[in-house]
Amino acid sequence: MSFLIPCPNCGERSVYEFRFGAEVKSRPSAGSPSEDWLRYTYVKQNESGVQKEWWYHRMGCRQWFIAVRNTATNEVLSTSLPEEKPGGTSS
Amino acid sequence: MQLFSHERMWRSHELKSRYDAVIIGAGVHGLATAYYLGKDHGLRDVALLEKSYLGAGNSGRNTAIVRANYRTAEGVAFYDASLKLYEEMSSELGWNVLLNQCGHLTLAHTDSAINGLRVRAETNRFLGVDSRIIGPDEIHKLVPTLDLSRRPRYPILAALYHPPGGIIRHDAVVWGYARACDRMGIEIHPFTEAVGIRMDGQSVSGVVTNRGEISTRVVANCTAGWASKVCQMVRVPLPIVTYPLQACVTEPLKPFLDKVIVSATLHVYVNQTDRGELVIGAEIDPYQSYSMKSTLPTLEQMATYTLELFPQLHGVKVLRQWAGICDMTPDFAPIISGVESLKGFYLDVGWGTYGFKAGPIAGRCLASLIATGETPKLIAPFSLSRFRQDRLVGEKAAAAVSH
Ligand SMILES: Cc1cc2nc3c(=O)[nH]c(=O)nc-3n(C[C@H](O)[C@H](O)[C@H](O)COP(=O)(O)OP(=O)(O)OC[C@H]3O[C@@H](n4cnc5c(N)ncnc54)[C@H](O)[C@@H]3O)c2cc1C
Numbered sequence: 290m291s292f293l294i295p296c297p298n299c300g301e302r303s304v305y306e307f308r309f310g311a312e313v314k315s316r317p318s319a320g321s322p323s324e325d326w327l328r329y330t331y332v333k334q335n336e337s338g339v340q341k342e343w344w345y346h347r348m349g350c351r352q353w354f355i356a357v358r359n360t361a362t363n364e365v366l367s368t369s370l371p372e373e374k375p376g377g378t379s380s
Numbered sequence: 381m382q383l384f385s386h387e388r389m390w391r392s393h394e395l396k397s398r399y400d401a402v403i404i405g406a407g408v409h410g411l412a413t414a415y416y417l418g419k420d421h422g423l424r425d426v427a428l429l430e431k432s433y434l435g436a437g438n439s440g441r442n443t444a445i446v447r448a449n450y451r452t453a454e455g456v457a458f459y460d461a462s463l464k465l466y467e468e469m470s471s472e473l474g475w476n477v478l479l480n481q482c483g484h485l486t487l488a489h490t491d492s493a494i495n496g497l498r499v500r501a502e503t504n505r506f507l508g509v510d511s512r513i514i515g516p517d518e519i520h521k522l523v524p525t526l527d528l529s530r531r532p533r534y535p536i537l538a539a540l541y542h543p544p545g546g547i548i549r550h551d552a553v554v555w556g557y558a559r560a561c562d563r564m565g566i567e568i569h570p571f572t573e574a575v576g577i578r579m580d581g582q583s584v585s586g587v588v589t590n591r592g593e594i595s596t597r598v599v600a601n602c603t604a605g606w607a608s609k610v611c612q613m614v615r616v617p618l619p620i621v622t623y624p625l626q627a628c629v630t631e632p633l634k635p636f637l638d639k640v641i642v643s644a645t646l647h648v649y650v651n652q653t654d655r656g657e658l659v660i661g662a663e664i665d666p667y668q669s670y671s672m673k674s675t676l677p678t679l680e681q682m683a684t685y686t687l688e689l690f691p692q693l694h695g696v697k698v699l700r701q702w703a704g705i706c707d708m709t710p711d712f713a714p715i716i717s718g719v720e721s722l723k724g725f726y727l728d729v730g731w732g733t734y735g736f737k738a739g740p741i742a743g744r745c746l747a748s749l750i751a752t753g754e755t756p757k758l759i760a761p762f763s764l765s766r767f768r769q770d771r772l773v774g775e776k777a778a779a780a781v782s783h
C-alpha cells in the first residue's frame with residue numbers, strides 16, 4: 290500500500306518522493322575489529338513491526354531524516370531530523 | 381466412475397508430539413526439501429508447517445519464469461540443475477506442472493547492457509547452457525509484435541536468447557510436491573504457525589506452534605519474506621531485508637507472444653499465458669515492508685514499461701494486481717546451509733525475487749545436507765558464513781530484475 294511520510298521540513302508527502310535508506314544501526318567505533326564491521330555491514334534486524342529507519346527526501350528538501358514506521362502496516366508513527374548523519378558521527 | 385471421483389491431494393493430520401524433522405514454510409522450497417528427504421533419503425517422519433494455505437507465500441504469487449542463464453559460474457550450475465529437475469517433474473510426479481520451455485529473451489537497450497549480456501552468454505555456453513546474443517532481425521523473427529523501431533529512448537539493440545527458459549504453472553508445482561509428500565507419509569500441516577523454537581544448549585530441540593508443541597532435532601527455515609522472524613526465535617542474525625514485489629495480469633488476449641520478454645533497464649518482464657492473459661512483473665517496491673498490499677504507482681510503472689515494448693497494448697485492461705514479500709540478500713544469492721552456532725537448524729532463504737526456479741535443486745541439496753551432514757558442492761558457495769568472511773557471490777547482474 291502506498292502511503293504518506295511527514296517530512297520534518299516539508300510536511301506530509303507521498304512515499305514516492307522519498308528514498309528509503311535502511312534500518313538505523315549503531316556504527317562501530319573506528320578501531321573495532323573487522324568482525325564488528327562485517328556485522329554492521331550485513332546483519333539486519335529486518336523488523337516486522339515498529340522500526341527506526343533512515344529516509345531521504347529526494348524530491349523535496351534533500352535531507353536525510355529518521356522515521357519510526359511500522360513495517361507490517363506502513364504506518365509512520367513519527368519523523369525527526371537526526372543529530373547524526375548516516376554513516377558518520379556529527380562533528 | 382473413476383473419472384469423476386475426487387482424489388485428495390493431501391490428507392489432514394493431528395499434530396504429533398515428535399518428528400524426525402520439521403520444515404517451517406510450505407512454499408516450493410519447504411515442499412521440495414520434504415519431498416527429497418522422503419524420496420532420496422527415506423526420511424518420512426517429517427512435518428511441514430504452513431501458517432496459511434499451501435502456496436500462500438511467494439510460491440503462489442510469482443510470475444513463474446524459469447531459466448538457467450545466470451551470470452556467475454556458481455549460479456549457472458545451480459539453476460541449470462534446477463531446470464533439469466523441473467523438466468523431469470511432470471513424469472516423476474505423475475502430475476502435469478505445465479512446464480513450457482518457450483524461450484526467454486533478456487533485452488539490451490544500451491551498449492553497456494549488451495556487454496553485460498555478452499559476459500553472461502559466454503559463461504552460460506562455457507557451462508553448457510544454451511544462451512546467445514541475437515540482434516534485432518532475429519528478435520523480430522522470434523517476437524514480431526515487439527516494437528523494434530529505432531527510437532532514441534530505450535531502443536532494443538540486442539537480446540540474450542535462452543531457448544530452454546520459459547514458464548511453469550507455479551500452483552501445480554506446489555500441489556504436485558504436496559501430493560507426492562503425502563503419498564510418502566510426510567505430513568502437511570496448513571494453518572499451523574511456528575511461533576517459537578526450543579533449544580537445548582547448542583541444539584534445536586523443538587518447535588512451538590499455534591496447534592501445540594513438537595519435539596524434533598531438525599528444523600529447516602524455508603519462510604522467504606518471513607525468514608528473519610523465524611531466525612529471531614533462535615537469535616540467528618541474517619543479512620536479509622524484506623521488500624514487496626508486485627505483479628499484475630491483464631484480460632485474456634488472442635495469442636500474440638510465445639516468448640518470455642525481460643528488460644532489466646525497464647524493470648519489467650512479460651509473458652502471455654496459455655489462457656491468453658499477459659502476466660507482468662515489476663521491480664521491488666522502493667522500501668522495505670512486510671505489507672502485501674499492492675500500489676497504484678507500481679501498476680502505472682508496469683503499464684508504462686510494457687507499453688514501451690508493446691505499444692499496441694494500450695487499451696488492454698488489468699484484471700488483478702498483487703504483491704509478495706521477498707527476502708533480499710546483499711549479493712542476490714541465497715542462503716542454503718546449517719548454522720554453526722545451532723546444531724539441527726537449517727536455512728533455505730534469501731530467495732528474493734528469483735527463487736521459484738530454484739526450488740527443486742535447493743530442496744534436493746538441503747535434504748542431502750540434512751540427511752548426510754555433507755554440504756553438496758552446488759550449494760557450498762551459498763553458506764550463511766560467507767557474510768562473516770566477506771565472500772559474497774555477486775549475482776546482481778543476472779538476478780536483480782531479470783527473474
Ligand atoms: C511478484 C513476484 C514475482 C516473482 N517472479 C519470479 C519468477 O518469475 N521466477 C522465479 O524464479 N521467482 C520469482 N519470484 C520469487 C519466488 O516466488 C520466490 O523466491 C519463491 O517462491 C520462494 O519460495 P519459498 O518456498 O522460499 O517461499 P514462499 O513460497 O514465500 O513460502 C514461505 C512460506 O512460509 C510460510 N511461513 C512464514 N512464516 C511462517 C511461520 N512462522 N510458521 C509457518 N509458516 C510460515 C508463509 O506463509 C509462506 O507460505 C517472484 C516473487 C514475486 C513476489
Ligand SMILES: [Zn+2]
Binds near residue numbers: 296300351
Ligand atoms: Zn522534505
